[in-house]
Amino acid sequence: MSQNRENPSSGHLPPPNTSTETIDALGKLSEALEVVEDARGSLYRFHRLTGRADLALGEAVDMFKEAGYDDIARKLQDTMVGRNVLEGRWTFQVMEEYDDGYYKDFKTLEEEIRQQLVEGRRHLFEAQMKEDRRTHGQRHHEASPTEEPL
Secondary structure, three states: OEOOOOOOOHHHOOOOOOOHHHHHHHHHHHHHHHHHHHHHHHHHHHHHHHHHHHHHHHHHHHHHHHOOOHHHHHHHHHHOOOOOOEOOEOHHHHHHHHHHHHHHHHHHHHHHHHHHHHOOOOOHHHHHHHHHHOOOOOOOOOOOOOEOOO
């Protein structure tokens, strides 16, 4: 369904009588959630890098054995290969705890608050910023795409 590209989509317009203060507060909440998403990505990166390091360490152990350094290989194997990164946890367990606790609760609360205040609409602060910053009527400054995303 096509729409006037000079007007924001209805999903990016606040419901009637929504205050600027509400939009600003939701914008700050959205900003905080984006930082949490970024932190979560860093946690996944930490997970992947730690796993790669452990696999490379296993290869180093094998190489030390082949080079005749059995004591060094044994020390690395017994001390570091497969070691927990936190007490009782490998990185996948850290990620699961983060995802199932802090992350899930933050996402749930953010969505509940949007539902309560603005009928669940997302990025109203950013949509308003776009309207304020874009050059109306200029190509590549349209308010919305030709077709609404699914």
